[in-house]
Amino acid sequence: MAAETLFAPASGFGRAAICVLRLTGPSCAEVIARLAGSVPEPRRLSLRRLRDPADGSLLDQALVVHMPGPSTFTGEDMAELHLHGGLAVRAVVLRVLAGLPDCRMAEPGDFARRAVLNGRLGPTEAEGIADLVDAETEAQRRQALRQLDGALARQVAAWREEAIACLAGAEAALDFADEDDVDDAGLDAALFARAGALADAIRAALADGRRGERLREGFHAVLVGAPNAGKSTLLNALSRRDAAIVSSRPGTTRDAIEVRCDLGGLPVILVDTAGLRETADEIEAQGIARTRRHIERADLVLVLVPAGEEADLTDLPPSALRVRTKCDLGGSAQEGWLGVSALTGEGLPALLAAIEARAQADLGAGEALLTRERHRLALTRCRDHLDAVAAGVGAPPELVCEDLRLAARALGEVGGQVGVEDVLDRLFSGFCIGK
Numbered sequence: 001m002a003a004e005t006l007f008a009p010a011s012g013f014g015r016a017a018i019c020v021l022r023l024t025g026p027s028c029a030e031v032i033a034r035l036a037g038s039v040p041e042p043r044r045l046s047l048r049r050l051r052d053p054a055d056g057s058l059l060d061q062a063l064v065v066h067m068p069g070p071s072t073f074t075g076e077d078m079a080e081l082h083l084h085g086g087l088a089v090r091a092v093v094l095r096v097l098a099g100l101p102d103c104r105m106a107e108p109g110d111f112a113r114r115a116v117l118n119g120r121l122g123p124t125e126a127e128g129i130a131d132l133v134d135a136e137t138e139a140q141r142r143q144a145l146r147q148l149d150g151a152l153a154r155q156v157a158a159w160r161e162e163a164i165a166c167l168a169g170a171e172a173a174l175d176f177a178d179e180d181d182v183d184d185a186g187l188d189a190a191l192f193a194r195a196g197a198l199a200d201a202i203r204a205a206l207a208d209g210r211r212g213e214r215l216r217e218g219f220h221a222v223l224v225g226a227p228n229a230g231k232s233t234l235l236n237a238l239s240r241r242d243a244a245i246v247s248s249r250p251g252t253t254r255d256a257i258e259v260r261c262d263l264g265g266l267p268v269i270l271v272d273t274a275g276l277r278e279t280a281d282e283i284e285a286q287g288i289a290r291t292r293r294h295i296e297r298a299d300l301v302l303v304l305v306p307a308g309e310e311a312d313l314t315d316l317p318p319s320a321l322r323v324r325t326k327c328d329l330g331g332s333a334q335e336g337w338l339g340v341s342a343l344t345g346e347g348l349p350a351l352l353a354a355i356e357a358r359a360q361a362d363l364g365a366g367e368a369l370l371t372r373e374r375h376r377l378a379l380t381r382c383r384d385h386l387d388a389v390a391a392g393v394g395a396p397p398e399l400v401c402e403d404l405r406l407a408a409r410a411l412g413e414v415g416g417q418v419g420v421e422d423v424l425d426r427l428f429s430g431f432c433i434g435k
């Protein structure tokens with residue numbers, strides 16, 4: 001068990017009715033005793049006056065709970081202080097906690113890290129928690145909860161068991177061969193078939209179009225069109241439709257404006273490639289290059305052409321959604337095009353419905369098991385080793401055993417049975433404080 005006791009606000013950073021401070025580590029009881037005068041009965045919320053141990057001054061009236069380990073989230077002693085959620089209350093209590101011996105503010109993911117290291121949680125479940133906290137839409141929530149609930153962990157554990165069973169069979173044959181001093185261990189054909197079947201099962205899971213990762217990242221719909229085609233006006237008009245919009249924020253690359261929407265439970269990110277609006281030649285050239293990159297990365301391209309203007313569709317994917325903008329200015333409806341007006345709002349619901357249908361066809365096609373590159377890389381390695389086994393009928397048994405061992409090891413990396421320390425830093429870098 002770690003010697004330090006960690007604390008962190010677990011309920012966010014803004015002003016709120018209640019602020020939950022969470023503690024984990026060996027001195028939880030001592031911290032409560034110092035602040036609240038005594039330690040309440042385990043797992044019972046008790047109303048206490050909290051005082052500064054330095055001078056006895058009153059800090060807050062708060063609900064306090066002590067949860068002795070090991071049956072806690074982290075496996076350690078834990079405590080919670082349910083403070084009033086004002087900024088000054090939280091600040092003074094955090095300052096007092098930081099002054100106590102062996103206590104420090106937690107880094108992002110520290111609570112989950114301890115939970116994993118103490119065997120309370122596997123890495124895939126911890127990833128599920130991170131995704132659940134980040135989930136903005138219903139499909140993201142369901143996927144995160146599935147992973148938190150162990151769907152991936154159970155499947156990977158079952159595959160790993162099968163790989164280990166194959167390995168045990170191969171090793172037994174190898175031992176037998178040693179004893180009898182024969183070259184050919186005569187590995188059972190059934191063993192190669194089993195390894196091949198396992199490789200096929202993993203291959204099928206990998207052939208998911210990266211749906212799990214893309215559901216976490218969001219479905220990127222990129223608006224493309226000449227300067228003045230009406231891209232930014234359309235995006236603004238769409239982002240004012242309260243029902244759809246999750247948040248509007250500047251693009252991470254500063255060359256695009258992104259609006260995050262919830263369309264039928266799916267996260268859709270509308271991207272306006274701002275580069276094309278610049279007029280100076282050089283800037284325009286950069287803008288076009290950036291737009292190309294956005295198109296390459298896009299899940300859907302929306303090509304915008306003002307009503308009545310010539311459409312140039314070269315370089316655009318055939319799957320692009322064609323949109324006639326400014327249709328309030330006239331121009332007759334056209335086969336294969338959606339007419340919209342950002343000015344009057346005409347056609348906007350149909351446009352959102354069309355984008356949602358594309359997102360649904362792409363991301364809504366069943367539940368994905370893999371949700372991170374980490375899972376995909378390990379499973380790809382595993383599949384390659386199993387393919388090598390299945391293809392190597394008659395290969396030296398030592399090599400077969402080594403491939404099976406590496407296949408099992410790759411599965412263990414996903415589930416956390418192997419090298420868990422290696423994955424923790426990367427895993428927790430994206431976590432919130434207090435989680």
Ligand code: GDP
Binds near residue numbers: 232327342343
């Ligand atoms: P962008 O360069 O593609 O982002 O184009 P803008 O959104 O800046 O629009 C260019 C011009 O077209 C602006 O003067 C807009 O006011 C005008 N505009 C955009 N959408 C509409 C529309 O639906 N109807 C009309 N009449 N004008 C529009």
